[in-house]
Amino acid sequence: MQKVVVQRVPRFGGAALFHFEYWTALFLLGDPMRYISRGSAMVMALLVLGVSVASAQYPQTRKGFWIGFGVGYGSYGISCSSCSGLGRESSFTGHLRLGGTVSPHLLLGAESIAWTKSENGATVTAGNLSLAADYYPQPAGGLFLSAGVGFSRAEASQGGSSAGNTGPGFTIGGGYDVRVSANTSVTPIANFVWGHPDSGFSHNFFQFGVGVTFH
Secondary structure, eight states, X not given: OOOOOSSOOSOOTTGGXXXXXXXXXXXXXXXXXXXXXXXXXXXXXXXXXXXXXXXXXXXXOOOSXXXXXXXXXEEEEEEETTOOXXXXXXXXXXXXXXXXXXXXXXXXXXXXXXXXXXXXXXXXXXXXXXXXXXXXXXXTSOEEEEEEEEEEEEEEEETTEEEEEEEEEEXXXXXXXXXXXXXXXXXEEEEEEEEEEETTEEEEEEEEEEEEEXX
């Protein structure tokens, strides 16, 4: 595999000749700290939202089936044996979560979290599909901690050609259910997603987002 040159490459010309690691690395030659202010601002706004409506919340009851989905923003980075000098790249994220209620403290289910960015006709997508658990320290409260293990995938495509690989991964994070009706919550979340899709290649991204959960 060709070694990545530390220089912004404006187009993915000839990318089909290289491994997906090369395609992905081309996105990550920018400012490594660019995402922090944007992500932090989103988290602060979501925290203010939660605090402002907390006094008007409906009771935090959990039973049976639940499902949630949402969007956000995140910072993506990679580590690979043939690349160096890489920063991080910011773009949009999305998530889908569903499962069942084990107890007022514990929810079990599956979750899919993805990060994607398109530039100059090429698209890089990364994400995890996991078995996950949500733990609520206080059943009457909305705060929860989340962790999941499963599969992680990185994929790059351009002009009808694509390449990618899948390996193990995990997710860790948390959120807060802000009840807006008896069975519906607005749920700010923050997650760290890590994966090892290929030998000598790992990736990760931070996700700051907001979703809707139906209990």
